[in-house]
Amino acid sequence: MYKLVLMVAMMVIWLSAHVLQVEEEMAMKTLFQSKRAVNRAAHAAAQQLDKEALGAGIARIDEALAEDAAELYLQRNLQLDENGVPLAGSFLRDPVEVLVFEVVNAEQSFPFYYRNDTYHYETVLQRPGVIMIAKVVHPRRFSLIEPIVWEIKGAAELVVG
Template sequence: MYKLIIMMGMMTIWLTAQLMQVEEELAMKTMYQSKRAVNRAAHAAAQQLDRTALAEGVLRINESEARSSASLYLRNNLALDEQGVPLPHSPLRHPVEVVALDIVNAEESFPYHYRNEAYDFEVTLQRPGVVMIVRIAHPRRFAVIDDRIWHIRGAAELVDRIVQDGS
């Protein structure tokens, strides 16, 4: 009888450990998916060239189009509505918050060293670019463990044929 009780206890411990491992894998999958979404959104924002400035020979990012494009890409890649609330088929359960969307334009001297002390992020940009920091929460299944909160960071530079060819 005591062996049966020990065996049941060991099975409970083993099942709990297995479920915690599965939860950890789901959290990492969500984090990587979110990181890819933030990178794509930053890249899309960085490609919004200001055509008027380009006509004058200045490589510059159109700030309003960049913000709009970043929001659109983030919403589409993470299945969010306009307020950042996850849709039913989204991998997330809590609202997503863009805590920083900084556009570094041609007014700066390059290479430009961007630093955000609040979120412990630094990046060096060689040309105009976009830096994006997004707050994402991953809900935990076990009540004894708090939700995971990530500040996912992404940066991208303006890349187009003019910059790449040097002409």
């Protein structure tokens, strides 16, 4: 009888370890997908030229177009609605919140040193660009690990060529 109890206990331990590993792998996949989405959104935003300023020879980002492009890219890459709420079929469960969206334009002197102490982020921009920080919550499938909340950071520069 004790062998049967030992065998069941070992199976529970093995299964728990396996579930923990699966959960950690799913968390890493979520982090990587979210990081790519934030990077793509920042890059898309940074490419929104202000055509009037460009006509005057100034490379500058149109802030309204940049914000719209970033939102669209986040929505499409993370399968979100207009409010940042995951759609049916999305790998996320909680809304994605854009914590920081800043456009650094030609009015600044470059290289521009950006620092955000609240989210512990620093970057250097060599030309006009966009800084974006989004809050993403890992959709736990099992309750073996604590909830994970990431503040995913991204930055991109205007590419004029």
